Amino acid sequence: MNLKPLYFILIIFWLYILATKSINAQVTISTSNTIETPAEYYLNVKQFAEFIDRFNYTTDWKGNVIDQSFAEKYSRKAYIGYLLNADDKRFMNDTAYKTLCDTFISKAVNPDKPFGISLYSNQVTAVAKVNIEYLGKPQVANISFVPEVLPDKSVKWVISSVEANCFTNISDSLLKYFISPNSHETGFINLKRIENVDNPVYYFDSNITANPTILFMTETAAKRLTIKNIEKVSYKVNFPGWKITVNEFVRIGYNSGWLISNLEQSQ
Amino acid sequence: MKLIAFIILLNSTIISFAQQPTKTAVASKEAAIVEELSLSAADIELFKEQTKQKVEEFQQHIVTIGSKDQPAEKRNMAEREALKLFYVGAEMQTSVINAAGETTIQSRPMEKYLARLKSLPYTAVVIKFYDLVYISSFTKGPDGRYYSSATVLQEFTGFTGDNVAYKDVTKKEIEIVIDLVEDKFFNEKKWKVFLGNIKATETRGA
Numbered sequence: 001m002n003l004k005p006l007y008f009i010l011i012i013f014w015l016y017i018l019a020t021k022s023i024n025a026q027v028t029i030s031t032s033n034t035i036e037t038p039a040e041y042y043l044n045v046k047q048f049a050e051f052i053d054r055f056n057y058t059t060d061w062k063g064n065v066i067d068q069s070f071a072e073k074y075s076r077k078a079y080i081g082y083l084l085n086a087d088d089k090r091f092m093n094d095t096a097y098k099t100l101c102d103t104f105i106s107k108a109v110n111p112d113k114p115f116g117i118s119l120y121s122n123q124v125t126a127v128a129k130v131n132i133e134y135l136g137k138p139q140v141a142n143i144s145f146v147p148e149v150l151p152d153k154s155v156k157w158v159i160s161s162v163e164a165n166c167f168t169n170i171s172d173s174l175l176k177y178f179i180s181p182n183s184h185e186t187g188f189i190n191l192k193r194i195e196n197v198d199n200p201v202y203y204f205d206s207n208i209t210a211n212p213t214i215l216f217m218t219e220t221a222a223k224r225l226t227i228k229n230i231e232k233v234s235y236k237v238n239f240p241g242w243k244i245t246v247n248e249f250v251r252i253g254y255n256s257g258w259l260i261s262n263l264e265q266s267q
Numbered sequence: 268m269k270l271i272a273f274i275i276l277l278n279s280t281i282i283s284f285a286q287q288p289t290k291t292a293v294a295s296k297e298a299a300i301v302e303e304l305s306l307s308a309a310d311i312e313l314f315k316e317q318t319k320q321k322v323e324e325f326q327q328h329i330v331t332i333g334s335k336d337q338p339a340e341k342r343n344m345a346e347r348e349a350l351k352l353f354y355v356g357a358e359m360q361t362s363v364i365n366a367a368g369e370t371t372i373q374s375r376p377m378e379k380y381l382a383r384l385k386s387l388p389y390t391a392v393v394i395k396f397y398d399l400v401y402i403s404s405f406t407k408g409p410d411g412r413y414y415s416s417a418t419v420l421q422e423f424t425g426f427t428g429d430n431v432a433y434k435d436v437t438k439k440e441i442e443i444v445i446d447l448v449e450d451k452f453f454n455e456k457k458w459k460v461f462l463g464n465i466k467a468t469e470t471r472g473a
Contacts, residue, residue, distance in 0.1 A: 026401045027319050033330045037397035037420065046418040046438070049403035063401065131372070154407040229360060229372040250364055250438075250468055 025053070025063030045083065045257030048235055051246060052117045055083060055108075077109045085247075086255040104242055104263050115239045120149050125160065125236045131228040132164075134219065138228070139166040141216060162216040170202070174209060177202035198222050234261070241265055314405050314413065314458070318443050321460040322417050325352050325441075326396045329421070332384045333392045346381045353377050353462045354444060361437075361467045377465075389425035389432055396421050405445065413445040413458075440466040 026042070042061050045051050053059040057076040060066050090097040108115040117123060126145040131138060141164040145157045177197050183190055194200045201209055201218045208214050219225040235246040235258075247261040328349035332342050359380040363371045375383070397420040405413040418440055425433040442463030447456045 025403065026399055027315070033327060033394070033396055034398040035395045035422065037399035041397060041399060041420055046401045047403050047416060047440070049416075050401060150409055152407075152409075154409045154411070156409050229374055231370055231372060 025050070025059060040252060040254050040256065043082075043254040043256075045259060048246065048258050049119075051083065051258040052119060055080060056116045075109075076114075077105055080105050080108055082255065083260050085249055085259040085261050087249070087251075088261070100265070101263060104244075107242070108239070113240075115242075117237055120147050120155060122146070123238050126157070126233055127236065128233045129231040131231055132166075133226045133228055134166045135169065135224055137166075139164065140231075141166075141212075143216075159213070162213040164212045164216060167212055167215040167219065170199075170209060170215060173197075173199070173202050179203060238266065241267075311405060314415070314445055314460070315402050317445070317458070317460045318402050318415065318417055319400060321352060321443075321462060322400055322419060322441065325349060325462060326419065326421075328352075329384070330394050330396075332381060333387070333394045333423075335389070335391055342385055346385065349381055350378060357442075357463050357465070359465045359467060361469070363469045387425060390428055391426040393424045393426070394421060402443070405443075411447065415443040415445070417441045417443055435469045438468045440468075 045054065050059070050063075053063075057066055057071075057079055060070050064070075084091075084101060088097075091101075124147065128143045128145065130141045130143050132141050133139070141162055143159055143163075144161045146160045147155055148158045149155050177193065179188065179190055179193070191203075194203050197203075199218045199222050201214060204214075216225065232248070234248075237244045237246060243264050243266040244260050245262040246258055248258050249256050249261075328345040331337055331345035332349065334342070357377045358374050359377055360372060360374045365371070399420065401418040403416050405415045408414050418438060421437045421439060423433070423435050423437060424431055442465070444461045444463050445458050446461060448459045449455075450457050
């Protein structure tokens with residue numbers, strides 16, 4: 001993908017933004033304390049919701065619903081192209097990746113079966129890099145979230161999995177807390193031991209005791225784990241045969257905000 | 268003195284009753300919203316307008332709190348009024364990304380953030396907001412409230428004497444919660460916009 005035309009068209013878009021007045025999702029506030037927004041902040045993809053709207057070709061740079069005149073000037077193919085991280089070095093030296101991007105965009109805009117993003121249809125996973133404190137030491141956990149739609153059409157994010165390498169101390173406890181091998185002969189009377197441990201997970205099978213998602217849950221309940229802060233969030237979006245990663249690029253310029261940092265083919 | 272207070276009270280009561288038809292109309296419309304599974308375009312516009320007003324109010328308070336040339340009493344009042352816009356327990360998380368790409372994150376309760384804004388180590392502080400606010404669509408949560416987020420951009424300049432000591436542009440993501448609250452005066456429920464946690468990311472340092 002040659003990026004020079006991309007920047008040229010971004011400038012054209014900037015001129016378009018200056019020329020248009022009406023707004024929808026993006027509103028303007030005029031008070032004595034407000035100043036005119038620099039053009040790059042209109043082009044900046046400010047929220048993941050805005051990324052979705054632009055990918056789906058539903059709203060223009062200012063949040064207006066895309067109309068015929070906009071569509072005549074700017075194709076969906078070009079519009080999706082601007083959602084790629086233009087600073088990705090692979091655009092300079094990796095022909096295979098450039099071809100992959102072109103193929104993906106062509107597939108995405110294929111009129112027979114265009115790609116779209118729906119936040120609530122099992123297509124999107126958010127992954128948060130979370131700084132935690134576990135047993136008094138700073139650690140990192142990658143927590144995946146997915147949206148869950150309830151019967152009344154309300155929505156919430158739920159934790160789908162946790163990746164962390166800090167739960168190694170549990171192996172000592174597994175040697176100490178267990179149900180003895182002949183316990184079945186006494187009708188598992190010593191199951192009562194589960195009431196007196198700091199974490200009942202010790203008595204479960206190794207698929208559970210080695211599962212960081214469950215350990216995150218139980219260690220949090222045992223007050224041995226605290227959340228310090230969320231360092232960053234990225235989104236994984238699946239399409240038939242494709243997977244993209246969306247990250248926030250905090251920088252000045254027309255190509256900034258929530259952009260595609262990687263795309264790959266999937267099974 | 269009592270007479271003046273009575274006149275003010277009477278005046279405000281008359282104004283309140285004068286507004287009643289409008290409030291009732293809005294409330295009955297809003298009550299209908301509760302029964303709906305998805306919001307209509309008109310409902311979204313109503314919420315968006317209320318959100319815009321609340322964000323604007325917050326921005327004005329921030330400017331007043333940060334202005335060292337304003338009387339302390341006025342700044343304190345702005346601090347108290349700003350806090351009323353938030354849900355109890357709202358936090359401000361600030362992220363600063365340095366040139367090496369390292370991120371420093373700090374979380375503070377909103378009370379502490381606003382109090383700190385009054386005592387920054389500059390002789391003068393100028394806070395301006397860009398006129399752009401991005402408001403995402405509203406989604407119903409399991410508790411029946413509606414949730415959204417607004418993005419605002421703030422330009423901060425701290426002066427030491429006549430010199431600019433620090434300048435940045437910060438993007439603020441503000442959690443928006445629209446809750447159905449009881450208006451005891453009118454004995455009815457109405458939607459009210461609250462601000463929640465804020466994630467602030469510095470996008471441009473001086």
